[in-house]
Amino acid sequence: MHERSSVGELAHQLRQEFDRYSPGGKLPSSRALVERFRVSPVTVSRALGQLAAEGLVVTRPGAGAFRAAPPPAATAGGDTSWQEVALSADGAADLVPRTVDASGVLATLAQPPPGVIELTGGYLHPSLQPERAMAAALSRAGRRPGAWGRPPMEGLPELREWFARSIGGTVTAAGVLITAGGQSGLTTALRALAPPGAAVLVESPTYPGMLAIARAAGLRPVPVPVDADGVRPALLADAFRATGARVFVCQPLFQNPTGAVLAPERRPEVLRIAREAGAFVVEDDFARLMVHEDAGPLPRPLAADDPDGVVVHVGSLTKATSPSFRVSALAAHGPVLERLRAIQVVDTFFVPRPLQEAALELVGSPAWPRHLRAISAELSNRRTQMTTALRLGLPALALPHLPSGGYHLWLRLPDGTAESALTSAALRAGVAITAGRPYFSAEPPAPHVRLSFAAVAGPAELTEGVRRLRTAWDEAGPTS
Structure with missing residues (x-):
């Protein structure tokens, strides 16, 4: 056991x-x-x-x-109703309310009840995580001289160099900051690049955690539609002109939730459009290490083709390792780097040195490429298995794009389907799925669901999850 x-x-x-x-x-x-x-x-x-x-x-x-002795009896709580007035008054003058809606994030972080199959998870199942390699790396790191001392504020030089090489192009270690996970890197980037009340362009649909960051900072997310080839450049240019935005946040590789990869001909267009608008592109490269076995050669990060400092790049080790292995990097070029650094120092000081040392040990070990090959094959197999099971058991759910990386499928539901009814019925049937609504910053064009194949224990559980979803569909799907 x-x-x-x-x-x-x-x-x-x-x-x-x-x-x-x-x-x-x-x-x-x-x-x-x-x-x-x-x-x-x-x-x-x-x-x-x-x-x-x-x-x-x-x-x-x-x-x-x-x-232990029983704790003393709890006293009755005081009157906290005053907080409603205080919290509302603080935001009365904000151009955009700084509300914090974590529901879209919690949908992928919260563990489902016992017995419920998790098709919502945003991380690898423990059986796919490199637990032994991480434990060995942490053990070796703890024995390094000075491992428990204070690290440089920007991060360990060797780790910054590793991330710089991973990005490529003209990116150097001097332009890299080590951060505590991709979510932290995105938060720092948005705080550095856009003042409260400003518009920020986002892909539509997009990662709910990024939308939550933007709204909590008082920013106004403006959607730019994506298709199977990524964001649509003409609509991106229109959005910059209409809003005066100075930031565009995108995921050019295995976009969440669609799985799209930005087409080669669109990559220079996106950079050109942003440069002409005097705007930054925040590149969330969260899934590069989760490429599927049958994918072709990967495009370089946008940051590798950007000598002008347009791109602020966010890359992370977390998705390919463990939710607790929160080591990532921010890469930038020019004066913006100092602002990013200052915000990170004020917010978090630095990423704990033992974790940085462990990251260095892990990515430098023979176990690291073996692990990446293993999850590449497994994620490819799981994607194929889930796709086949859905085609056979739930042909009404359309899959507009078959991803070649990442850990989920984005399915369009027939018009008239109530997402909330389907997700509730699924939970009653013993499977947790993610509704599509939180992935849109404005009104969605159609109902969707996202199904993850990374967090389940194995093929049998994946097949059973789709079977239970079929039961839910029979209960809550459209009748005509």
Whole structure:
């Protein structure tokens, strides 16, 4: 059994038996628990640590574990209704309300209830994560001289150099800042490039987490439609002229949610249009390491073809490793780099050095290319399997574009389908799916759903998830 599930099960069993012990009463010894539950000493130690963190157990070195005294009775809460007035008054003068709507982000971060198949996840299933390689890298990193000291504010030079080489072109280590995950990099970029109240051009549809960042900063997202070849340059130019925007946020590679790749002929057009508008392009290159096995050669990042400092590039290791491996990079050229650096220092100081050292150890190890090859093959297989299952079981769901990278499919529903009804019915049927509405910054042109194939345990669960979705469709899909 997986170590983490064993820890959880043992902790649950011990909670069930707490009534046997009075407050301060001693629990069985670790050796007794090992023999009784047939688990390892490490599992016992971790389960007791979990209960101690919950305030249920007190451990005393050399003496054992004891049931903790019950906490004092909670007092009635005060009157917090004044906060409604205070929070509303703070935004009264804002041109654009700085509301924080995290629902689109939580849809891909929240774990579904037990027994529900997760077709919403934005990260690799633990079985696909390089857990052993990351653990070994972290162990080696912790033994490096100075590993627990303060790193340079911009990040470790060697890690900045690695990201610069990954981007290519004229990007150098001097133009790279290490950040704590792609979400942090996007937040820093938008804060640096656009003042509150300004319009920011975004792809439509696009990543809900970026829309949440923009709105929380008081920015006004303006949609620019995408098709199977990425953003449409003519509409992008129109949007710049109509809004006076100075920022365009895009995902040129395996766009979320459509999976589109910006066509070769459109790449220079996008840079030219932004340059003529005196605007920046924020390139969110989140899925480059999740290319599928059957994809052709990948285009370079836009930043690699930009000598004029138009592009602010965001790249990350997180999607291809683990949600907790939050190491990413911001790359820029020119005066904007100092503004990006200043905002990051004020917000977070720096990314913890042990994590940066572990990233260096990981990407420099023989396990790293092996891992990338493995997930490339697995994601390709899962995409094919899900596509086949949908064609056979749910032909009414249209797949306008078959992605060659990333971890999800973007499906158009027949007109008249209620997304919310379908997602609710799916949950009742035991499968979690993501509605399309949060991916649009304005009114959507049609109903959609996004299905992820990365967060499930394996092929059997993927097939079962589509079967359950068919049950939901029979309940909530359009009748005509």
